[in-house]
Amino acid sequence: MSQLASRLQSAPVVPLVGDDDPARAVATAKALGAGGLGVIEVVLRSDNALEGMKAILAEGDDLIVGAGTVLTLDQAKQVREAGAQFIVCPGLVDEIAEYCLAESVPFFPGTMTAGEVQRAYALGLREVKFFPASLAGGVPMLKALGSVFREMRFMPTGGVSASNLAEFLALPQVLACGGSWLTPKDVVESGDFAKITKLAEEAVAIAKSARS
Secondary structure, eight states: OOHHHHHHHHSOEEEEEOOSSHHHHHHHHHHHHHTTOOEEEEEOOSTTHHHHHHHHHHTTOSOEEEEESOOSHHHHHHHHHTTOSSEEOSSOOHHHHHHHHHHTOOEEOEEOSHHHHHHHHHHTOOEEEETTTTTTTHHHHHHHHHHHOTTOEEEEBSSOOTTTHHHHHTSTTBOOEEESTTSOHHHHHHTOHHHHHHHHHHHHHHHHHHHO
């Protein structure tokens, strides 16, 4: 079992970090780690997001750090060179999938239809993002996809929160859940990192209960 798989097995929640300030991104990552979440996804939704990811990696904390919202092959290569330990995309792009497979980089492309999941399966992928989870059919859709694609594991993201996390994690086909509810923009900007740690601890507790 890979280190990433082991971490997700023990705490199957991947918080999204997307602050434009590298110092705040580092503080957010540390707060999440203190709350028991050892895998984080730095989303490339701001100009300085990549710098934030580099700063988190430079801290040398015991975190697995990936890059999300990767849109192009050039971006995938850029984040990999910067140290990203896994790559997440909002959609499925063949050339990014082929690059990640060739480089043995864990890759989670966004899917929301049977056709997209089947395409990912044909490319050799067995783990995908399910996005946007709430709009794509939520738990009922995942149950339907899981019954057909029995080898596939899904990471629902988009509309996942503390209120429905247990429902998603109760599904055997769900590898982990991703979400930004753990890093609310106003909480991060106010510097209330103790709140971030509390949210992480809450998510870990929900996950343990759902998977017990």
